[in-house]
Amino acid sequence: MIVLKFGGTSVGDADAITRTGRIVASRRTKDPIVVVSALAGVTNQLIALGEQAARGHLIGALRAVEGLRERHLEQAERLLGTDESAADTCAELSAMIDELAHLAEALATLGDLTPRSLDAISAFGEKMSSILCVAGFQRHGLPAEYVDACQIMITDSTFSRAEPQPDAIAEACRMTVIPLVRAGKIPVMGGFIGSAKDSGITTTLGRGGSDYSASLFGAAVRADAIEIWTDVDGMLTADPRVVPTARLIEQIAFDEASELASFGAKVLHPNTIAPAVRLGIPVYVLNSRRPEGSGTKITFEAPRRAVSAIAGKNNITLVKVGSPRMLLTEGFLRSLFAIFERHRTSVDVVATSEVSVSLTVDDVTRLEAIVSDLRSLGDVSVERNRGIVAVVGSAIAEGGEAMARALAALGGVRVHMLSLSATGINLTMVVDDEQVKPAMQRLHASFFDDHARGSTEPAGAAA
Numbered sequence: 001m002i003v004l005k006f007g008g009t010s011v012g013d014a015d016a017i018t019r020t021g022r023i024v025a026s027r028r029t030k031d032p033i034v035v036v037s038a039l040a041g042v043t044n045q046l047i048a049l050g051e052q053a054a055r056g057h058l059i060g061a062l063r064a065v066e067g068l069r070e071r072h073l074e075q076a077e078r079l080l081g082t083d084e085s086a087a088d089t090c091a092e093l094s095a096m097i098d099e100l101a102h103l104a105e106a107l108a109t110l111g112d113l114t115p116r117s118l119d120a121i122s123a124f125g126e127k128m129s130s131i132l133c134v135a136g137f138q139r140h141g142l143p144a145e146y147v148d149a150c151q152i153m154i155t156d157s158t159f160s161r162a163e164p165q166p167d168a169i170a171e172a173c174r175m176t177v178i179p180l181v182r183a184g185k186i187p188v189m190g191g192f193i194g195s196a197k198d199s200g201i202t203t204t205l206g207r208g209g210s211d212y213s214a215s216l217f218g219a220a221v222r223a224d225a226i227e228i229w230t231d232v233d234g235m236l237t238a239d240p241r242v243v244p245t246a247r248l249i250e251q252i253a254f255d256e257a258s259e260l261a262s263f264g265a266k267v268l269h270p271n272t273i274a275p276a277v278r279l280g281i282p283v284y285v286l287n288s289r290r291p292e293g294s295g296t297k298i299t300f301e302a303p304r305r306a307v308s309a310i311a312g313k314n315n316i317t318l319v320k321v322g323s324p325r326m327l328l329t330e331g332f333l334r335s336l337f338a339i340f341e342r343h344r345t346s347v348d349v350v351a352t353s354e355v356s357v358s359l360t361v362d363d364v365t366r367l368e369a370i371v372s373d374l375r376s377l378g379d380v381s382v383e384r385n386r387g388i389v390a391v392v393g394s395a396i397a398e399g400g401e402a403m404a405r406a407l408a409a410l411g412g413v414r415v416h417m418l419s420l421s422a423t424g425i426n427l428t429m430v431v432d433d434e435q436v437k438p439a440m441q442r443l444h445a446s447f448f449d450d451h452a453r454g455s456t457e458p459a460g461a462a463a
Protein backbone atom coordinates (compact mmCIF):
# COMPACT_ATOMS: atom_id res chain seq x y z
CA MET A 1 0.00 0.00 0.00
CA ILE A 2 1.07 3.56 -0.60
CA VAL A 3 -0.46 6.86 0.45
CA LEU A 4 -0.75 9.63 -2.15
CA LYS A 5 -1.49 13.13 -0.89
CA PHE A 6 -2.51 15.88 -3.28
CA GLY A 7 -2.29 19.51 -2.14
CA GLY A 8 -4.65 22.37 -3.02
CA THR A 9 -3.12 23.25 -6.39
CA SER A 10 -3.06 19.56 -7.39
CA VAL A 11 -6.86 19.47 -7.02
CA GLY A 12 -7.45 23.18 -7.77
CA ASP A 13 -9.79 22.67 -10.74
CA ALA A 14 -11.18 20.04 -13.11
CA ASP A 15 -7.95 19.84 -15.16
CA ALA A 16 -5.82 19.46 -12.06
CA ILE A 17 -8.13 16.71 -10.73
CA THR A 18 -7.88 14.94 -14.08
CA ARG A 19 -4.06 15.09 -13.91
CA THR A 20 -4.23 13.80 -10.34
CA GLY A 21 -6.46 10.92 -11.48
CA ARG A 22 -3.77 9.95 -14.02
CA ILE A 23 -1.14 9.90 -11.28
CA VAL A 24 -3.38 7.69 -9.11
CA ALA A 25 -3.94 5.38 -12.11
CA SER A 26 -0.16 5.10 -12.60
CA ARG A 27 0.09 3.81 -8.99
CA ARG A 28 -2.78 1.28 -9.27
CA THR A 29 -0.61 -1.80 -8.74
CA LYS A 30 0.74 -0.34 -5.49
CA ASP A 31 -2.67 -0.27 -3.77
CA PRO A 32 -3.00 3.50 -3.33
CA ILE A 33 -4.88 5.34 -0.61
CA VAL A 34 -5.56 8.95 -1.60
CA VAL A 35 -5.62 12.00 0.67
CA VAL A 36 -6.71 15.33 -0.77
CA SER A 37 -6.60 18.95 0.39
CA ALA A 38 -9.30 21.52 -0.23
CA LEU A 39 -9.25 23.18 -3.66
CA ALA A 40 -6.48 25.82 -3.72
CA GLY A 41 -7.42 28.88 -1.66
CA VAL A 42 -10.66 27.43 -0.27
CA THR A 43 -9.50 27.04 3.35
CA ASN A 44 -8.45 30.70 3.42
CA GLN A 45 -11.84 31.70 2.01
CA LEU A 46 -13.71 29.58 4.55
CA ILE A 47 -11.80 31.09 7.46
CA ALA A 48 -12.32 34.61 6.10
CA LEU A 49 -16.06 34.07 5.68
CA GLY A 50 -16.33 32.62 9.18
CA GLU A 51 -14.63 35.73 10.57
CA GLN A 52 -16.84 37.95 8.47
CA ALA A 53 -20.00 36.21 9.69
CA ALA A 54 -18.89 36.38 13.32
CA ARG A 55 -18.30 40.14 12.90
CA GLY A 56 -21.93 40.41 11.83
CA HIS A 57 -21.34 40.86 8.09
CA LEU A 58 -23.66 38.05 7.14
CA ILE A 59 -24.43 39.26 3.62
CA GLY A 60 -20.75 39.34 2.68
CA ALA A 61 -20.22 35.91 4.25
CA LEU A 62 -23.18 34.43 2.35
CA ARG A 63 -21.87 35.96 -0.86
CA ALA A 64 -18.58 34.14 -0.24
CA VAL A 65 -20.53 30.91 0.39
CA GLU A 66 -22.25 31.32 -2.99
CA GLY A 67 -18.86 31.93 -4.62
CA LEU A 68 -17.71 28.59 -3.24
CA ARG A 69 -20.88 26.90 -4.50
CA GLU A 70 -20.31 28.31 -7.97
CA ARG A 71 -16.66 27.25 -8.06
CA HIS A 72 -17.28 23.68 -6.90
CA LEU A 73 -20.32 23.14 -9.12
CA GLU A 74 -18.54 24.59 -12.15
CA GLN A 75 -15.57 22.26 -11.68
CA ALA A 76 -17.95 19.33 -11.05
CA GLU A 77 -19.70 20.03 -14.34
CA ARG A 78 -16.42 20.38 -16.24
CA LEU A 79 -15.21 17.13 -14.71
CA LEU A 80 -18.38 15.07 -14.92
CA GLY A 81 -20.65 16.58 -17.55
CA THR A 82 -24.35 16.79 -16.89
CA ASP A 83 -25.62 13.21 -16.70
CA GLU A 84 -27.50 11.65 -13.80
CA SER A 85 -24.48 10.66 -11.72
CA ALA A 86 -23.01 14.15 -12.23
CA ALA A 87 -26.30 15.57 -10.95
CA ASP A 88 -26.02 13.38 -7.84
CA THR A 89 -22.54 14.71 -7.09
CA CYS A 90 -23.69 18.31 -7.66
CA ALA A 91 -26.68 17.77 -5.37
CA GLU A 92 -24.40 16.36 -2.69
CA LEU A 93 -22.02 19.35 -2.99
CA SER A 94 -24.92 21.77 -2.97
CA ALA A 95 -26.41 20.23 0.17
CA MET A 96 -23.04 20.63 1.83
CA ILE A 97 -22.88 24.30 0.82
CA ASP A 98 -26.39 24.81 2.25
CA GLU A 99 -25.07 23.44 5.52
CA LEU A 100 -22.15 25.90 5.29
CA ALA A 101 -24.59 28.78 4.79
CA HIS A 102 -26.52 27.71 7.91
CA LEU A 103 -23.28 27.64 9.85
CA ALA A 104 -22.43 31.18 8.67
CA GLU A 105 -25.88 32.32 9.86
CA ALA A 106 -25.34 30.71 13.23
CA LEU A 107 -21.94 32.40 13.57
CA ALA A 108 -23.49 35.77 12.73
CA THR A 109 -26.10 35.22 15.45
CA LEU A 110 -23.51 34.17 18.01
CA GLY A 111 -21.08 36.90 17.01
CA ASP A 112 -18.19 34.71 18.06
CA LEU A 113 -15.75 32.43 16.25
CA THR A 114 -14.35 29.86 18.65
CA PRO A 115 -11.62 27.38 17.62
CA ARG A 116 -14.36 24.75 17.56
CA SER A 117 -16.54 26.66 15.08
CA LEU A 118 -13.47 27.61 13.08
CA ASP A 119 -12.75 23.88 12.65
CA ALA A 120 -16.36 23.19 11.72
CA ILE A 121 -16.19 25.82 9.00
CA SER A 122 -12.69 25.15 7.65
CA ALA A 123 -13.38 21.40 7.38
CA PHE A 124 -15.85 22.04 4.55
CA GLY A 125 -13.01 22.50 2.04
CA GLU A 126 -11.66 18.97 2.37
CA LYS A 127 -15.17 17.49 2.64
CA MET A 128 -16.10 19.05 -0.71
CA SER A 129 -12.83 18.33 -2.49
CA SER A 130 -12.90 14.65 -1.55
CA ILE A 131 -16.44 14.27 -2.93
CA LEU A 132 -15.38 16.00 -6.14
CA CYS A 133 -12.23 13.92 -6.52
CA VAL A 134 -14.03 10.61 -5.95
CA ALA A 135 -16.53 11.47 -8.70
CA GLY A 136 -13.75 12.70 -11.01
CA PHE A 137 -11.63 9.60 -10.48
CA GLN A 138 -14.61 7.31 -11.05
CA ARG A 139 -15.35 9.16 -14.28
CA HIS A 140 -11.84 8.22 -15.41
CA GLY A 141 -12.47 4.56 -14.65
CA LEU A 142 -10.83 4.34 -11.24
CA PRO A 143 -12.60 2.35 -8.49
CA ALA A 144 -12.45 5.32 -6.11
CA GLU A 145 -14.45 5.15 -2.90
CA TYR A 146 -15.27 8.09 -0.63
CA VAL A 147 -14.20 7.59 2.98
CA ASP A 148 -15.24 10.15 5.59
CA ALA A 149 -11.87 11.26 6.98
CA CYS A 150 -13.51 12.42 10.22
CA GLN A 151 -14.33 8.78 11.01
CA ILE A 152 -10.69 7.75 10.52
CA MET A 153 -8.61 10.69 11.77
CA ILE A 154 -9.44 10.36 15.45
CA THR A 155 -7.98 13.14 17.57
CA ASP A 156 -8.24 14.75 20.97
CA SER A 157 -10.46 17.81 21.26
CA THR A 158 -7.86 20.57 20.97
CA PHE A 159 -9.67 22.43 18.22
CA SER A 160 -7.60 23.97 15.42
CA ARG A 161 -4.51 21.94 16.32
CA ALA A 162 -5.88 18.60 17.37
CA GLU A 163 -3.59 15.85 18.59
CA PRO A 164 -4.08 12.64 16.56
CA GLN A 165 -4.67 9.38 18.44
CA PRO A 166 -2.53 6.85 16.52
CA ASP A 167 -4.09 3.69 18.03
CA ALA A 168 -7.63 4.82 17.25
CA ILE A 169 -6.57 5.84 13.73
CA ALA A 170 -4.93 2.46 13.14
CA GLU A 171 -8.07 0.70 14.37
CA ALA A 172 -10.30 2.79 12.07
CA CYS A 173 -7.99 2.03 9.14
CA ARG A 174 -8.16 -1.69 9.96
CA MET A 175 -11.94 -1.58 10.03
CA THR A 176 -12.60 0.65 7.02
CA VAL A 177 -9.66 1.62 4.83
CA ILE A 178 -7.65 -1.59 4.56
CA PRO A 179 -10.71 -3.77 3.71
CA LEU A 180 -11.51 -1.37 0.85
CA VAL A 181 -7.98 -1.65 -0.52
CA ARG A 182 -8.17 -5.45 -0.21
CA ALA A 183 -11.40 -5.34 -2.21
CA GLY A 184 -9.58 -3.54 -5.04
CA LYS A 185 -10.97 -0.09 -4.24
CA ILE A 186 -9.08 3.20 -3.95
CA PRO A 187 -10.11 4.97 -0.73
CA VAL A 188 -10.17 8.77 -1.04
CA MET A 189 -10.17 10.90 2.11
CA GLY A 190 -9.85 14.56 2.97
CA GLY A 191 -6.65 15.54 4.74
CA PHE A 192 -6.48 18.07 7.60
CA ILE A 193 -9.84 17.11 9.16
CA GLY A 194 -10.73 14.69 11.92
CA SER A 195 -13.04 14.27 14.85
CA ALA A 196 -12.64 14.25 18.60
CA LYS A 197 -12.51 10.78 20.11
CA ASP A 198 -14.92 11.51 22.96
CA SER A 199 -17.52 13.66 21.25
CA GLY A 200 -17.19 13.01 17.51
CA ILE A 201 -17.07 16.80 16.97
CA THR A 202 -15.08 17.94 13.92
CA THR A 203 -11.46 18.94 14.55
CA THR A 204 -8.54 19.98 12.32
CA LEU A 205 -4.82 19.34 12.53
CA GLY A 206 -3.81 22.96 11.87
CA ARG A 207 -2.99 24.80 8.64
CA GLY A 208 -1.18 22.74 6.06
CA GLY A 209 -2.20 19.61 7.99
CA SER A 210 -3.07 17.39 5.02
CA ASP A 211 0.58 16.31 4.76
CA TYR A 212 0.38 15.24 8.40
CA SER A 213 -2.87 13.33 7.71
CA ALA A 214 -1.09 11.47 4.90
CA SER A 215 1.80 10.41 7.09
CA LEU A 216 -0.52 9.40 9.95
CA PHE A 217 -2.61 7.26 7.60
CA GLY A 218 0.62 5.92 6.07
CA ALA A 219 1.86 4.87 9.50
CA ALA A 220 -1.55 3.43 10.43
CA VAL A 221 -1.63 1.11 7.40
CA ARG A 222 2.16 0.57 7.45
CA ALA A 223 2.42 1.88 3.92
CA ASP A 224 5.46 1.19 1.77
CA ALA A 225 5.73 4.87 0.82
CA ILE A 226 4.04 8.22 1.30
CA GLU A 227 3.95 10.51 -1.72
CA ILE A 228 3.27 14.23 -1.19
CA TRP A 229 2.18 15.69 -4.55
CA THR A 230 2.46 19.46 -4.77
CA ASP A 231 3.23 22.40 -7.09
CA VAL A 232 7.05 22.32 -7.01
CA ASP A 233 9.53 19.67 -8.15
CA GLY A 234 10.28 18.49 -4.61
CA MET A 235 12.10 19.92 -1.62
CA LEU A 236 14.35 22.63 -2.99
CA THR A 237 17.42 24.36 -1.59
CA ALA A 238 15.08 27.24 -0.60
CA ASP A 239 11.52 28.40 -1.14
CA PRO A 240 11.47 29.20 -4.89
CA ARG A 241 9.13 32.12 -4.21
CA VAL A 242 11.97 33.74 -2.27
CA VAL A 243 14.93 32.32 -4.19
CA PRO A 244 13.93 31.67 -7.82
CA THR A 245 17.24 29.86 -8.50
CA ALA A 246 16.58 27.26 -5.77
CA ARG A 247 17.47 23.72 -6.89
CA LEU A 248 15.95 20.32 -6.35
CA ILE A 249 17.30 18.17 -3.51
CA GLU A 250 16.98 14.61 -4.81
CA GLN A 251 17.50 12.90 -1.49
CA ILE A 252 17.46 14.26 2.02
CA ALA A 253 17.63 12.70 5.46
CA PHE A 254 14.54 12.62 7.66
CA ASP A 255 16.15 14.83 10.32
CA GLU A 256 17.16 17.55 7.86
CA ALA A 257 13.76 17.53 6.13
CA SER A 258 12.15 17.82 9.53
CA GLU A 259 14.27 20.85 10.49
CA LEU A 260 13.50 22.52 7.15
CA ALA A 261 9.78 21.93 7.57
CA SER A 262 9.86 23.30 11.13
CA PHE A 263 11.75 26.42 10.09
CA GLY A 264 9.55 27.51 7.23
CA ALA A 265 9.76 25.08 4.28
CA LYS A 266 5.99 25.05 3.87
CA VAL A 267 6.18 22.28 1.27
CA LEU A 268 5.87 19.84 4.20
CA HIS A 269 3.85 20.28 7.38
CA PRO A 270 6.41 20.11 10.24
CA ASN A 271 4.74 17.07 11.82
CA THR A 272 4.76 15.00 8.64
CA ILE A 273 8.08 13.31 9.18
CA ALA A 274 7.63 11.86 12.69
CA PRO A 275 5.04 9.13 11.97
CA ALA A 276 6.96 8.04 8.86
CA VAL A 277 10.37 7.99 10.50
CA ARG A 278 9.14 5.78 13.32
CA LEU A 279 8.37 3.03 10.82
CA GLY A 280 11.09 3.92 8.32
CA ILE A 281 8.52 4.70 5.60
CA PRO A 282 10.12 6.79 2.83
CA VAL A 283 8.39 10.08 2.04
CA TYR A 284 8.55 11.49 -1.50
CA VAL A 285 7.76 15.06 -2.52
CA LEU A 286 6.66 15.28 -6.15
CA ASN A 287 5.25 17.76 -8.65
CA SER A 288 1.74 16.90 -9.89
CA ARG A 289 2.30 19.06 -12.99
CA ARG A 290 5.49 17.17 -13.85
CA PRO A 291 4.85 13.62 -12.61
CA GLU A 292 7.80 12.28 -14.61
CA GLY A 293 10.26 14.20 -12.36
CA SER A 294 12.26 12.30 -9.75
CA GLY A 295 11.09 14.51 -6.86
CA THR A 296 12.73 14.38 -3.46
CA LYS A 297 13.13 11.18 -1.50
CA ILE A 298 13.25 11.61 2.27
CA THR A 299 14.85 8.61 3.96
CA PHE A 300 17.46 7.43 6.44
CA GLU A 301 20.12 6.80 3.81
CA ALA A 302 20.49 10.23 2.22
CA PRO A 303 23.86 11.66 1.30
CA ARG A 304 25.33 13.91 3.95
CA ARG A 305 26.16 17.45 2.83
CA ALA A 306 27.60 20.42 4.67
CA VAL A 307 24.55 22.48 3.74
CA SER A 308 21.38 21.08 2.18
CA ALA A 309 19.02 24.06 2.17
CA ILE A 310 18.04 27.42 3.59
CA ALA A 311 14.67 28.06 5.22
CA GLY A 312 13.02 31.11 6.72
CA LYS A 313 10.01 32.05 8.76
CA ASN A 314 8.28 35.37 9.43
CA ASN A 315 6.19 36.65 12.34
CA ILE A 316 8.29 35.28 15.12
CA THR A 317 8.23 36.65 18.65
CA LEU A 318 11.39 36.74 20.72
CA VAL A 319 10.98 36.50 24.49
CA LYS A 320 13.87 37.31 26.80
CA VAL A 321 13.95 36.50 30.47
CA GLY A 322 16.74 38.07 32.52
CA SER A 323 17.35 36.91 36.02
CA PRO A 324 20.82 37.57 37.44
CA ARG A 325 19.79 36.02 40.73
CA MET A 326 18.20 32.82 39.60
CA LEU A 327 19.57 31.86 36.25
CA LEU A 328 21.34 28.55 36.19
CA THR A 329 20.20 27.83 39.69
CA GLU A 330 18.73 24.39 39.98
CA GLY A 331 15.29 24.10 38.47
CA PHE A 332 15.22 27.54 36.82
CA LEU A 333 14.95 26.30 33.25
CA ARG A 334 12.45 23.66 34.31
CA SER A 335 10.19 26.32 35.83
CA LEU A 336 10.60 28.44 32.72
CA PHE A 337 9.63 25.68 30.30
CA ALA A 338 6.84 24.50 32.58
CA ILE A 339 5.18 27.85 31.97
CA PHE A 340 5.25 27.33 28.20
CA GLU A 341 4.04 23.78 28.63
CA ARG A 342 1.16 24.88 30.81
CA HIS A 343 0.05 27.25 28.08
CA ARG A 344 0.57 24.61 25.37
CA THR A 345 2.91 26.88 23.46
CA SER A 346 5.95 25.38 21.84
CA VAL A 347 9.29 27.09 21.88
CA ASP A 348 11.32 26.95 18.65
CA VAL A 349 14.79 28.30 19.34
CA VAL A 350 16.52 28.78 22.67
CA ALA A 351 19.78 30.45 23.68
CA THR A 352 21.04 31.07 27.19
CA SER A 353 23.72 33.24 28.71
CA GLU A 354 24.85 33.59 32.30
CA VAL A 355 22.10 36.06 33.08
CA SER A 356 19.37 35.60 30.49
CA VAL A 357 17.41 33.15 28.39
CA SER A 358 16.13 34.06 24.92
CA LEU A 359 13.54 31.99 23.15
CA THR A 360 11.27 32.28 20.15
CA VAL A 361 7.60 31.42 19.80
CA ASP A 362 5.49 31.12 16.71
CA ASP A 363 2.08 30.95 18.29
CA VAL A 364 1.29 34.05 20.38
CA THR A 365 -2.29 33.22 21.34
CA ARG A 366 -1.29 32.70 24.97
CA LEU A 367 1.58 35.18 25.08
CA GLU A 368 0.06 37.64 27.50
CA ALA A 369 -0.61 34.95 30.08
CA ILE A 370 2.84 33.43 29.50
CA VAL A 371 4.59 36.77 30.04
CA SER A 372 2.62 37.38 33.17
CA ASP A 373 3.71 33.98 34.57
CA LEU A 374 7.31 34.49 33.45
CA ARG A 375 7.53 37.69 35.48
CA SER A 376 7.69 35.52 38.59
CA LEU A 377 11.10 34.33 37.32
CA GLY A 378 12.74 37.59 36.26
CA ASP A 379 12.59 40.60 33.95
CA VAL A 380 10.74 39.81 30.76
CA SER A 381 10.96 41.59 27.43
CA VAL A 382 9.06 40.75 24.26
CA GLU A 383 10.29 41.61 20.76
CA ARG A 384 7.73 41.20 18.00
CA ASN A 385 8.40 41.53 14.27
CA ARG A 386 11.23 39.09 14.26
CA GLY A 387 11.93 36.30 11.80
CA ILE A 388 14.12 33.24 11.61
CA VAL A 389 16.53 32.08 8.96
CA ALA A 390 17.91 28.58 9.18
CA VAL A 391 20.82 26.92 7.43
CA VAL A 392 20.28 23.15 7.45
CA GLY A 393 22.87 20.52 6.63
CA SER A 394 24.38 17.48 8.27
CA ALA A 395 27.89 18.83 8.63
CA ILE A 396 27.40 22.54 9.28
CA ALA A 397 29.32 22.40 12.48
CA GLU A 398 32.20 20.31 11.10
CA GLY A 399 35.36 22.17 10.20
CA GLY A 400 33.79 25.56 10.85
CA GLU A 401 33.83 26.61 7.18
CA ALA A 402 30.06 26.51 6.63
CA MET A 403 29.44 28.42 9.84
CA ALA A 404 31.95 31.10 8.95
CA ARG A 405 30.43 31.40 5.50
CA ALA A 406 26.89 31.73 6.89
CA LEU A 407 27.90 34.50 9.26
CA ALA A 408 29.91 36.29 6.59
CA ALA A 409 26.96 36.13 4.18
CA LEU A 410 24.86 37.93 6.78
CA GLY A 411 27.41 40.71 7.27
CA GLY A 412 25.49 43.90 8.02
CA VAL A 413 22.24 42.09 8.97
CA ARG A 414 21.37 42.52 12.62
CA VAL A 415 21.27 39.08 14.28
CA HIS A 416 19.28 39.10 17.52
CA MET A 417 19.95 35.52 18.48
CA LEU A 418 21.91 32.58 17.13
CA SER A 419 21.63 28.90 17.89
CA LEU A 420 23.20 25.68 16.65
CA SER A 421 21.01 22.62 17.20
CA ALA A 422 22.43 19.90 19.42
CA THR A 423 22.54 17.56 16.44
CA GLY A 424 24.64 20.15 14.62
CA ILE A 425 22.42 20.13 11.56
CA ASN A 426 20.63 23.46 11.97
CA LEU A 427 22.15 26.89 12.40
CA THR A 428 19.33 29.28 13.26
CA MET A 429 19.46 33.05 13.36
CA VAL A 430 16.78 35.44 14.54
CA VAL A 431 16.72 38.63 12.46
CA ASP A 432 14.33 41.54 11.90
CA ASP A 433 11.22 40.31 10.14
CA GLU A 434 11.89 42.32 6.97
CA GLN A 435 15.39 40.87 6.78
CA VAL A 436 14.22 37.26 6.42
CA LYS A 437 13.95 37.30 2.62
CA PRO A 438 17.17 39.18 1.89
CA ALA A 439 19.00 37.02 4.44
CA MET A 440 17.70 33.84 2.78
CA GLN A 441 18.76 35.14 -0.62
CA ARG A 442 22.24 36.05 0.60
CA LEU A 443 22.71 32.71 2.35
CA HIS A 444 21.49 30.84 -0.71
CA ALA A 445 23.81 32.78 -3.01
CA SER A 446 26.67 32.08 -0.68
CA PHE A 447 26.10 28.33 -0.52
CA PHE A 448 24.49 27.42 -3.83
CA ASP A 449 25.36 29.88 -6.58
CA ASP A 450 27.87 28.36 -8.99
CA HIS A 451 30.61 30.76 -7.99
CA ALA A 452 30.10 29.74 -4.38
CA ARG A 453 30.92 26.09 -4.94
CA GLY A 454 34.39 25.14 -3.81
CA SER A 455 35.00 28.67 -2.65
CA THR A 456 35.09 29.84 0.91
CA GLU A 457 34.54 33.43 -0.07
CA PRO A 458 31.16 34.72 1.00
CA ALA A 459 29.06 35.90 -1.89
CA GLY A 460 28.09 39.54 -2.03
CA ALA A 461 24.59 40.64 -1.19
CA ALA A 462 22.30 38.95 -3.68
CA ALA A 463 19.28 40.77 -2.39
Ligand code: ADP
Nearest residue numbers: 007008009230234235236238239241265266267
Ligand atom coordinates in the same frame (compact mmCIF):
# COMPACT_ATOMS: atom_id res chain seq x y z
P1 ADP B 1 0.25 22.09 -1.16
O1 ADP B 1 -0.98 22.89 -1.37
O2 ADP B 1 0.56 21.16 -2.28
O3 ADP B 1 0.31 21.43 0.19
P2 ADP B 1 1.98 24.21 -0.19
O4 ADP B 1 1.69 25.57 -0.74
O5 ADP B 1 1.54 23.89 1.18
O6 ADP B 1 1.45 23.15 -1.25
O7 ADP B 1 3.55 23.93 -0.29
C1 ADP B 1 4.23 24.09 -1.50
C2 ADP B 1 4.97 25.42 -1.49
O8 ADP B 1 5.99 25.37 -0.49
C3 ADP B 1 5.76 25.73 -2.75
O9 ADP B 1 4.94 26.33 -3.72
C4 ADP B 1 6.86 26.62 -2.25
O10 ADP B 1 6.60 28.00 -2.49
C5 ADP B 1 6.88 26.42 -0.74
N1 ADP B 1 8.22 26.06 -0.21
C6 ADP B 1 8.81 26.64 0.87
N2 ADP B 1 10.03 26.15 1.07
C7 ADP B 1 10.24 25.21 0.11
C8 ADP B 1 11.32 24.34 -0.19
N3 ADP B 1 12.46 24.32 0.53
N4 ADP B 1 11.20 23.51 -1.24
C9 ADP B 1 10.07 23.52 -1.98
N5 ADP B 1 9.01 24.32 -1.74
C10 ADP B 1 9.08 25.17 -0.71
Ligand code: ASP
Nearest residue numbers: 037043192207208209210
Ligand atom coordinates in the same frame (compact mmCIF):
# COMPACT_ATOMS: atom_id res chain seq x y z
N1 ASP C 1 -6.56 22.89 3.33
C1 ASP C 1 -5.77 23.00 4.55
C2 ASP C 1 -5.01 24.34 4.55
O1 ASP C 1 -5.07 25.08 3.60
C3 ASP C 1 -4.86 21.84 4.75
C4 ASP C 1 -3.82 21.61 3.68
O2 ASP C 1 -3.98 22.10 2.57
O3 ASP C 1 -2.83 20.91 3.97
O4 ASP C 1 -4.39 24.62 5.53
Ligand code: MG
Nearest residue numbers: 007208266267
Ligand atom coordinates in the same frame (compact mmCIF):
# COMPACT_ATOMS: atom_id res chain seq x y z
MG1 MG D 1 0.71 22.21 2.11
